[in-house]
Amino acid sequence: MPRTDFGPPHYMEMLPPVIKRNYGRWKYHEILRPGVLKHVAESGEEIYSIRVGSPRLVSTDFIREVCDLADKYCDGYVRFTSRHNIEFLVTKKENIEPLIQEVKAKGWPVGGTGNCLSNMVHTQGWIHCHTPATDASGIVKAVMDELYEYFVEEKLPAKLRISLACCLNMCGAVHCSDIAILGVHRTPPRVDHELLAKVSEIPTVVASCPTGAIRPNPKLKSVEVNEERCMYCGNCFTMSPAMQIMDPENDGVSIWVGGKVSNARTAPMFSRLAIPYLPNNPPRWPEVVEAVKKLVEVWATHARKGERMGEWIERIGWETFFKLADIPFTDKHIDDFIFSVPTFRTTTQFRW
Amino acid sequence: MPRTDFGPPHYMEMLPPVIKRNYGRWKYHEILRPGVLKHVAESGEEIYSIRVGSPRLVSTDFIREVCDLADKYCDGYVRFTSRHNIEFLVTKKENIEPLIQEVKAKGWPVGGTGNCLSNMVHTQGWIHCHTPATDASGIVKAVMDELYEYFVEEKLPAKLRISLACCLNMCGAVHCSDIAILGVHRTPPRVDHELLAKVSEIPTVVASCPTGAIRPNPKLKSVEVNEERCMYCGNCFTMSPAMQIMDPENDGVSIWVGGKVSNARTAPMFSRLAIPYLPNNPPRWPEVVEAVKKLVEVWATHARKGERMGEWIERIGWETFFKLADIPFTDKHIDDFIFSVPTFRTTTQFRW
């Protein structure tokens, strides 16, 4: 019996000595250029963090390459960020330039700090999940290729955080991103009655539906879906493999905007629906890439300095946003779930 | 058979000639002093409106007194406002002063315009309704006596609109007032099983409950209340006399603040709970009067010029409001109905 419940390695074992010495006693930081942070401790000691973009889905050999560089320039220490970038932790100033050169030579981007686009938080998609409405890594690659300049250069009004989740479960937590790409199903699950009778309990499946669209079909020892009430959330599929929700003809991608997480200036905000549907068009999802790019550009063109996407939209009003972004407003944009009412406009204040 | 469906008198028959002549062609207005409005038409003609407070519950003789004055000074025309004040419509400037003198001699207040307290919108209470948790006219009289100065003098930061409704039906539409007084029940209905069996249909009574607290009791041909789920809305009583909700021991008054209706500056706002319960203490409800007065004064002291109650509170934050108003914050202040979630604080931004 192997030991259990010993927990993750203690973080202290993983920290470079300069950090251990100055732990909790950092004084300030500067961004020297995109991807290069300098933190200065009260002691006067300094640490440089070189942020490098990663595809996140990486091979062991990739990690070993990272280790090689970290051994060479960082005394064997490296970290990853909460958005899956790599951070090389450099203490010797003179190591910065050669490290960056080697990184670039590998085709890895340096950037993602300050008013840059950072790495896209994303999910599994067709690589590993059983319920995706779209792929994850493929769209991410296509979008990041197109927006590459915004990662390596700082030329946006503010931070830009794009995320992707391949189904409504939203593992990428796209619900609070400046721009979110979300895989959506658009047709009700098709019930495999035989399978259901075999593997699922009817009350569990019935109870799984948030809109009450599922009712028992005792004859078939299965269930039936009231298609009018189904909003394709896929929760029944999570509960039962017999409720197949993937649909190659109708699955696709929706685009959301204006979310943010930080409490800086404005309270955190949810991302809100911009484009209800774009088709799955692998391998490069041109419609999605184009739509995201347009959104970035319309924001970059119109926002004031320091205004996150959502802050900009809230200032100009969503009606103006739809106009500027040239996106049609449809009945799909109007909430009709539990908390819809507080989103309805209860004032005559609006722009034409 | 008398004629039916002829509709109200045509408004044109009721308008003074100066209004007919200048209908839709008014140019501007001035408030000459509390209760005295001057409207100037594009033609240069003028009309003066003298606003007079009314108890609303008035005798025919009162109306006749009003008519006497209107005949004497207003060529026989008069109107009432949407808040139940009287407006004497004077065309001859020299009539203003004598009219006001006569009005004052009767003990009627002149005021309610501009940054005054206007008349309280209110309801029937024990005078005429079957479900009140408190009286209406009595509290209104007591409050207006106390706040009289704010009606006749303009010394508040902005308009002040106080309303009262004697039960959760909210006929006074207290839900959007600067200060609202609302009668509340606090105990579940007591079922009169015999009566219920006689006069009500069980499914209707069961369906009437928004929280699903009522279930059938087939044995008694009646219903039963799950007291834990009941929030004393009284809707079941509206549907059935057998669900008595009035409770002299526990009924009383709650106080709400910060609502507004107009779209000026800020969007309309709901009134929000300040004081969950004050006892019914007729004839003058001293606790309620005191509480309302304190609210007016704390607002008048702290608000900036032009800031309605709700605008002031939103600026300083509700946490500061509770502190300044010296009102304890309880679990009752936290919403737990359908749209509760959007009222929860989803940011670390708050004041201590």
Add this chain to the structure above:
Amino acid sequence: MANAQTPRVDELEKGPWPSFVKEIKRAAEKHPSAGDLLRQLDLSYAEKIGHWKHGGIVGVKGYGGGVIGRYSDKPEEFPHVKEFHTMRINQPSGWFYTTEALRKLCDIWDKYGSGLTNFHGSTGDIILLGTTTGNLQPCFDELSDAGFDLGGSGGGLRTPSACVGPARCEFSCIDTLDVCHSLTLEFQDFLHRPQWPYKFKIKVSGCANDCVASIARADFAIIGTWKGAIQIDQAAVADYADAGLNIQEEVVEKCPTGALAWDGEKKELKLKAEDCVRCMHCINKMPKALRPGEQRGATLLVGGKATILKSAFLGWVIVPFMELKPPYTELKDLLRRIFDWWDENGKNRERIGELIYRVGMRTFLKAVGLPPVPQMVFRPRANPYVFWWPEEVKRNA
């Protein structure tokens, strides 16, 4: 006389605000029912509980509503309020009266009723407070001769009301009085013979100040507004400045969208018209200098109501702009479509706002034929629970 018998309510004769107790006593001089009313009220004050029985349906011929039945639960003690029904009388638009009309009303009510009234009820009706079942019909007959019709009650249209509007307000962007009157006449059947799931209220305000609280108190709110820039008389603006108005602080900084700028040197007010959301604030502050833009119409909102059952709603924009010219055909057609849909789909005691909440705005818009526009929402949906109409997706095998 009620005097010594009502020690509690008598306390409310004191104080500067006019006293309803005095009014009841005045009525009691002629009407024993008013005396009993006061005595019953005094008992309520003693016991802290109302003394009216539950409901009771009474009415006049040809009408299904307009009267609120009311019976004392102490008929032995207070025999004159054994029956004490309220008649709701439809007020003239804007609550304007000739004294002649008012006197007629008073005379009729002294003849048949308690001599007590509410001027007005909070929906806007003239409330004639308290009469017997037997007196209802003759009272109505005389009222009808005097030109006064019943207002609404029950599950139907309620008496519409309107702000003073063009009659005396320079801000009004629509003819509130006429819209109100015209709709009342058009839909009288719904007003007088309740036939819907629940009540439906219409209120009309001439501008965003919303002086009849339509956005809070009407299922259907009609609020005047305009397109195009506010009309500015710069000389008059300068006059306000000279007279001591702090235009920067009191006007410009309070504009919700920052659409205004004040050039204190030139004494010039600048407007970014596309940012103005027509909140009325600057116009309110400087009525001599600013006027609404020239293209006038109304914003229409649906769903406003008090708290029962799904909590209070403020009205929701469903038509950002509609021109309103008599005979208001577009408006009436829309209302008819809304009534029909609600009538067909609403549950018992479900206000239209609650129905829309239950089935979704998209269902409502489709049914009544209104195009979705971003002005309908503060912000679009944050959840991904989007419904697709069957015709919008490819059919599966």
Add this chain to the structure above:
Amino acid sequence: MANAQTPRVDELEKGPWPSFVKEIKRAAEKHPSAGDLLRQLDLSYAEKIGHWKHGGIVGVKGYGGGVIGRYSDKPEEFPHVKEFHTMRINQPSGWFYTTEALRKLCDIWDKYGSGLTNFHGSTGDIILLGTTTGNLQPCFDELSDAGFDLGGSGGGLRTPSACVGPARCEFSCIDTLDVCHSLTLEFQDFLHRPQWPYKFKIKVSGCANDCVASIARADFAIIGTWKGAIQIDQAAVADYADAGLNIQEEVVEKCPTGALAWDGEKKELKLKAEDCVRCMHCINKMPKALRPGEQRGATLLVGGKATILKSAFLGWVIVPFMELKPPYTELKDLLRRIFDWWDENGKNRERIGELIYRVGMRTFLKAVGLPPVPQMVFRPRANPYVFWWPEEVKRNA
């Protein structure tokens, strides 16, 4: 080699951003499963549909979670991904590594798995992507020898995570890494043996910038904050001004509460400390000049989650301020009370936020013994549907 067989995904080798397809191909050189993965993905690209079967429960001895079972629905075509389970490995707090530790991980994974990983999963785990059922146990055994334990999955505690915090950030008001590590150790049973209604996530951010998105992605968010005034070094402020920062526009006017004022003459920044809501903005803009106040602690929020089922929630403040000093007893006790209450009252697949929504915040607060404070809400309730506890009213006869 996968090359010619995967024409569609091969397109994704192009372009400047590093390519996951290249990574899969690199792994495929050693691992046939990686090759099959790519081929199956290419099929998905052709057919626009995933090719994994529904779920499947697999694991390692002594653990109830930490492994996501996955089976290809085309096992004949892609035999090497017939079984392709993911192992979630608990990352060290803050995602710091020695290269030694990383190399060990890689070696083990090359021995037992596909050679593919996610660094990291979006909950924060090291994701070892794809191995067979048979390899799970030996792989875990070696990982365990190397000091790596499993992360969470299923209805239990999920792997907590923390921002870089005191390790490299001057803003951190708490020891994020230690809090995260300490909670992970304390509640390992819940992490490794799921026993709750649904998942429960904890994330720790050192300040309101919330660099681990705890407010959006954690059922329980711990966010550093302070009491007392921001510490201002006026000379350093002046330096920022001299260096060209427009303090009025970029700092003062963006303060959400107007707590700041800039005296451009004196080059002095003034703070109304009681109005500061600690949003971090001014500190972010001038880290050399401004520092959080001296009394440090954390705000605790509950309920954050994604969209299933009652729509996404952001976390709700339940404790405005708690000091956090090891061994974090107060925090751990509170968490335990929360776990207990949720475990007892939650329905299957009901996140804690949904439970609180269903039964009301008051029930939650009472159960876990937290006092209601106005910081918990943006604004108090607008509906009158107030519940009273039985002990708060007089008992009726």
